[in-house]
Amino acid sequence: MKRTLVLIIEPARVVAAGVESLLLRSGECEVVATYRSVAEFEASGERHAQVDVVVASVSQLRAVEGCEQLKDLPVVALQTALVDPESLRGSVATISIYSTAEEILRVLREAHDAPVQHNYAESHDLSERERDVLVLVAKGYTNKEIATELFISPHTVISHRKNIVHKTGIRSVAGLTVYAVLNKLIDSEIL
Amino acid sequence: MCCASQYFDIQMNKINIVDPVSMLSPDMKLFELIDSHPSLLSIFLRLDISLPFGDVSVEEICRREGYPSDLFLMLCAMHLSSTYRPSDELLRVDMLKGVVAYLRASHRYYIGYMLPHVASHLDKVLEHCDMISERALRSFYKDYVGFLATHFEEEERNIFSLIECPEARVSSDFSMLEAPHGDIDDRTNDIASLVFKSLPEQVPTPLRCTMLDHIYMLRDDLRRHSDIEMYLLRPLVAKFKNTK
Numbered sequence: 001m002k003r004t005l006v007l008i009i010e011p012a013r014v015v016a017a018g019v020e021s022l023l024l025r026s027g028e029c030e031v032v033a034t035y036r037s038v039a040e041f042e043a044s045g046e047r048h049a050q051v052d053v054v055v056a057s058v059s060q061l062r063a064v065e066g067c068e069q070l071k072d073l074p075v076v077a078l079q080t081a082l083v084d085p086e087s088l089r090g091s092v093a094t095i096s097i098y099s100t101a102e103e104i105l106r107v108l109r110e111a112h113d114a115p116v117q118h119n120y121a122e123s124h125d126l127s128e129r130e131r132d133v134l135v136l137v138a139k140g141y142t143n144k145e146i147a148t149e150l151f152i153s154p155h156t157v158i159s160h161r162k163n164i165v166h167k168t169g170i171r172s173v174a175g176l177t178v179y180a181v182l183n184k185l186i187d188s189e190i191l
Numbered sequence: 192m193c194c195a196s197q198y199f200d201i202q203m204n205k206i207n208i209v210d211p212v213s214m215l216s217p218d219m220k221l222f223e224l225i226d227s228h229p230s231l232l233s234i235f236l237r238l239d240i241s242l243p244f245g246d247v248s249v250e251e252i253c254r255r256e257g258y259p260s261d262l263f264l265m266l267c268a269m270h271l272s273s274t275y276r277p278s279d280e281l282l283r284v285d286m287l288k289g290v291v292a293y294l295r296a297s298h299r300y301y302i303g304y305m306l307p308h309v310a311s312h313l314d315k316v317l318e319h320c321d322m323i324s325e326r327a328l329r330s331f332y333k334d335y336v337g338f339l340a341t342h343f344e345e346e347e348r349n350i351f352s353l354i355e356c357p358e359a360r361v362s363s364d365f366s367m368l369e370a371p372h373g374d375i376d377d378r379t380n381d382i383a384s385l386v387f388k389s390l391p392e393q394v395p396t397p398l399r400c401t402m403l404d405h406i407y408m409l410r411d412d413l414r415r416h417s418d419i420e421m422y423l424l425r426p427l428v429a430k431f432k433n434t435k
Contacts, residue, residue, distance in 0.1 A: 174378075175378070177327075177331075182324050
């Protein structure tokens with residue numbers, strides 16, 4: 001099985017070392033490099049072309065978003081304290097220092113397949129997975145039900161829903177349902 | 192709605208921002224007020240003040256209609272500027288009646304005038320849509336109107352009626368006044384997004400633009416309406432409670 005290549009950006013050395021040790025022991029992941037900040041990563045001049053997932057401290061998420069080299073990679077937020085959900089923007093999932101090894105590995109696997117948040121300059125077309133989620137939202141499924149139906153975590157569903165709202169500009173379920181009908185993703189009988 | 196150019200005075204290649212609120216006074220002639228800010232005509236529609244005005248001032252027309260001129264100017268200012276907030280010393284408890292009358296009149300204005308107006312433009316847009324799109328959009332707009340009507344009815348029953356009744360006003364807690372209006376804004380924005388991004392290609396652009404123009408006008412008006420509840424009605428109710 002191909003190992004997931006992880007780049008860690010975490011200011012606290014002991015936290016970064018803990019995550020790295022846990023990932024290495026699993027045999028599923030390989031830590032490509034560890035940096036204390038995005039600034040340190042950029043200053044290093046390293047390219048790390050083979051990264052699958054970035055694990056970044058919540059304090060570094062904004063910098064990750066603005067980093068040209070990391071912008072197309074799925075980012076998992078590494079939480080060490082309670083934070084405002086808005087500060088997790090830009091990440092596809094979250095792990096915390098209290099997560100078990102199994103949870104962390106599952107999140108990283110899912111993040112590997114998760115969609116990347118786009119900026120306004122990019123296409124607003126929905127990805128295939130986002131369309132799947134949209135159809136189920138329009139049918140009245142809850143996040144938990146969508147996660148079960150599509151075999152993904154509720155975190156990933158939330159991430160897809162954020163992308164859908166961002167791309168369509170539509171927030172209400174009723175509006176998303178009409179969007180799905182207008183774009184021929186569902187039958188109008190649902191209305 | 193006001194166009195941006197009304198707020199800017201372009202001279203000698205410099206742009207000086209003119210505060211529209213500071214230009215309002217009770218001595219202004221009504222024609223002068225409307226000529227400078229045509230969007231304020233809707234306030235006259237809401238308050239059922241009939242035209243022609245003749246050569247009267249704001250003060251005179253307010254006296255004639257039995258409406259406090261300072262409150263009238265506050266409402267004008269709140270419609271003209273999304274950042275204007277009346278200061279506490281300008282607020283008098285006896286303004287409550289006039290504010291509630293205005294908010295009730297605004298509800299009637301939305302239900303009886305603005306929403307049907309948007310609906311008639313939507314009808315023109317839907318003439319260019321296939322049956323499925325037509326059905327989806329018509330149903331969405333109908334639900335939106337129903338959602339607004341229910342919200343207005345609840346406000347009138349749970350807030351306005353209690354404010355108008357002196358005994359109930361003392362004992363009620365008016366907690367509904369604290370509720371944000373984010374749902375209304377989201378739903379109004381959703382209509383704009385659907386028109387902007389998802390209407391079938393065969394809908395002509397001028398029709399789309401006119402439709403969007405009306406939706407944004409409605410959205411901005413609803414935002415000002417919400418501001419009036421938040422920054423005029425709520426502090427007035429609090430002031431009333433403090434005096435008891």
